Amino acid sequence: xWLALTAVAVADKPIAIGTADVLKPAPVVVLSFPAxxxxxxxxxxxxxxxxxxxPHCQDVMPTVNALxxxxxxxxxxxxxxxxxxxEIERFKTxxxxxxxxxxxxxxxxxxxxxxxxxxxxxxIVYPREKSAIRADDPPNAVALRDGYAPFSRGMExxxxxxxxxxxxxxxxxxxxxxxxxxxxxxxEHKSWVITHHAASYRTLYARDQATDTACVGCxxxxxxxxxxxxxxxxxxxxxxxxxxxxHGPGGPHNPSTTKPVDPxxxxxxxxxxxxxxxxxxxxxxxxxxxxxxxxMSDEALKARIIAIGNGEAERPLLAFxxxxxxxxxxxxxxxxSEHKKWSASPHAKAxxxxxxxxxxxxxxxxxxxxxxxxxxxxxTEGFHTDESVGCxxxxxxxxxxxxxxxxxxxxxxxxxxxxxxxxAVCTSCxxxxxxxxxxxxxxxxxxxx
Numbered sequence: 001x002w003l004a005l006t007a008v009a010v011a012d013k014p015i016a017i018g019t020a021d022v023l024k025p026a027p028v029v030v031l032s033f034p035a036x037x038x039x040x041x042x043x044x045x046x047x048x049x050x051x052x053x054x055p056h057c058q059d060v061m062p063t064v065n066a067l068x069x070x071x072x073x074x075x076x077x078x079x080x081x082x083x084x085x086x087e088i089e090r091f092k093t094x095x096x097x098x099x100x101x102x103x104x105x106x107x108x109x110x111x112x113x114x115x116x117x118x119x120x121x122x123x124i125v126y127p128r129e130k131s132a133i134r135a136d137d138p139p140n141a142v143a144l145r146d147g148y149a150p151f152s153r154g155m156e157x158x159x160x161x162x163x164x165x166x167x168x169x170x171x172x173x174x175x176x177x178x179x180x181x182x183x184x185x186x187x188e189h190k191s192w193v194i195t196h197h198a199a200s201y202r203t204l205y206a207r208d209q210a211t212d213t214a215c216v217g218c219x220x221x222x223x224x225x226x227x228x229x230x231x232x233x234x235x236x237x238x239x240x241x242x243x244x245x246x247h248g249p250g251g252p253h254n255p256s257t258t259k260p261v262d263p264x265x266x267x268x269x270x271x272x273x274x275x276x277x278x279x280x281x282x283x284x285x286x287x288x289x290x291x292x293x294x295x296m297s298d299e300a301l302k303a304r305i306i307a308i309g310n311g312e313a314e315r316p317l318l319a320f321x322x323x324x325x326x327x328x329x330x331x332x333x334x335x336x337s338e339h340k341k342w343s344a345s346p347h348a349k350a351x352x353x354x355x356x357x358x359x360x361x362x363x364x365x366x367x368x369x370x371x372x373x374x375x376x377x378x379x380t381e382g383f384h385t386d387e388s389v390g391c392x393x394x395x396x397x398x399x400x401x402x403x404x405x406x407x408x409x410x411x412x413x414x415x416x417x418x419x420x421x422x423x424a425v426c427t428s429c430x431x432x433x434x435x436x437x438x439x440x441x442x443x444x445x446x447x448x449x
Contacts, residue, residue, distance in 0.1 A: 013291045018186040026146050032138035034109040046073040049121045051080045052091035057120040061095040063153050068098045077101035081108040121149035154179040154237025172250030175227030177237040190293040194304040197241035218270035221245040278321045320396030322375030328390035338449040347389035367429035
């Protein structure tokens with residue numbers, strides 16, 4: 001069943017506070033069009049305003065052509081006044097727009113009429129109905145009913161929605177994207193933007209693994225599904241782990257859904273033993289609070305978004321199982337060669353780099369020594385400062401493993417995709433702030449054991 005078309009509240013939190021604005025008809029604005037454009041407005045018309053050399057306009061053309069074939073509007077293209085005829089012809093040859101293209105005049109009369117500030121944009125205009133014509137209407141008057149300025153990929157679902165306000169979710173039987181979800185679910189979308197899910201594709205792109213099929217599926221939404229992500233489409237609105245990665249295509253609005261999707265059921269399909277340390281749904285859910293942004297100041301939101309984008313935000317899910325650590329000396333009896341290799345590494349001498357007050361400061365020591373325990377009491381238990389960064393700093397507490405050696409009771413840092421987990425462990429200390437030259441591959445080679 002579709003959700004109500006007005007905002008509701010759950011546990012005193014307003015859900016979809018933007019719904020009323022999105023689902024109400026826009027106020028009609030009467031504009032005066034240049035005669036050359038006015039003569040083409042015979043019925044409801046979508047005008048695509050663009051610059052033929054604009055990369056954003058070029059990127060959105062497949063989307064616009066799809067809209068032309070699936071909407072009842074007439075379509076008209078309007079190239080900006082700065083475009084040359086040669087540029088327009090090249091654009092037509094390469095992108096094959098399925099509508100006539102006009103060229104704004106040198107005075108930018110069309111752009112002035114619609115107050116255009118950027119490209120690409122779409123304006124929905126109607127001829128003035130006879131019953132609505134007033135004596136003070138300007139010449140060549142048309143009614144502007146809606147506008148998308150700028151218009152980009154990911155907004156087509158919103159276009160369909162507003163084109164059919166009587167049944168706005170009838171097309172929600174496929175992935176829509178966060179731009180569409182966020183138009184109504186504004187606080188929820190803002191809260192998603194400040195999660196690691198919203199930057200999950202960046203971690204692949206930054207490491208040149210954005211075309212690795214073994215990795216991409218868990219860093220995007222709906223890969224190879226209708227409306228979902230397509231491999232190597234780095235500008236796709238479906239990159240990252242978006243709303244529908246958990247709530248399913250179209251979410252609860254999907255008209256073909258007979259049973260509600262439990263969003264919690266999707267967590268462990270990606271956060272499995274190979275790719276997440278000590279993960280549980282109960283542990284993860286508090287960090288995707290859909291309303292956390294409601295009480296945040298603009299300054300706090302901006303700082304959080306920057307931290308997420310730069311990879312500097314805290315990662316509370318990166319935590320080893322609770323319990324004491326035994327110290328690297330306890331590992332030596334079984335792992336002699338590994339212990340020898342570690343003893344000669346910078347990790348084993350990390351505490352020597354701390355001088356003065358820093359050698360006693362917990363904020364410094366936590367990255368220069370192994371904690372005596374992981375869990376809620378680890379801060380009070382102190383650190384193995386005598387061994388600096390020991391085995392258990394990377395593999396977790398080894399008590400159970402020492403008592404009964406098994407791959408099941410020590411963190412092996414993954415098997416199918418070890419580097420992504422290893423990097424997460426390493427960069428909890430090797431941050432851009434403290435180690436700006438850090439490189440995973442060279443460092444892994446240096447500590448190979």
